[in-house]
Amino acid sequence: MPNGEQSRKIKQFCGCCRFVFNRALAWQNEQYQQDSRHKFSYSKIANLLPQWKKELIWLKECHSQVLQQSLKDLETAFKNFFQQRADFPKFKKKGVKESFRFPQGCKLEQNNNRIWLPKIGWVRYRNSREVVGEIKNVTVSQKCGRFFV
Structure with missing residues (x-):
């Protein structure tokens, strides 16, 4: 959110x-x-x-x-x-499966429902399930006008 x-x-x-x-x-x-x-x-x-x-x-x-x-x-x-597992790469279009990935530098506060994203800051999120273990990377995607982490 x-x-x-x-x-x-x-x-x-x-x-x-x-x-x-x-x-x-x-x-x-x-x-x-x-x-x-x-x-x-x-x-x-x-x-x-x-x-x-x-x-x-x-x-x-x-x-x-x-x-x-x-x-x-x-x-x-x-x-x-x-390796013949996929077709030749295609150009990405605006609005179709838009996402990006942080390989490091993200922090998660599950008790406050906040996640730290570099250059964005603390973002509140709705917790669907508890994150167990250490976060290696974070993918932020947008579908139907909503953001998912």
């Missing part, structure tokens, strides 16, 4: 991740057209991320690890394609 500012930031993070994913996929397609032997490399594309942040100032407002996880998702999509 995020407030207005938190909702805006969550939507912005979703948009930034979608943009980075689509831009990396377009870059990969260009590289492949120039040289058909070119293979996908996460490290090459991750090195382009700081350059993109300099070009597009609004990307700096998004947490860097969230953007890197978006590139990791693209890497997984290419691995699945090359």
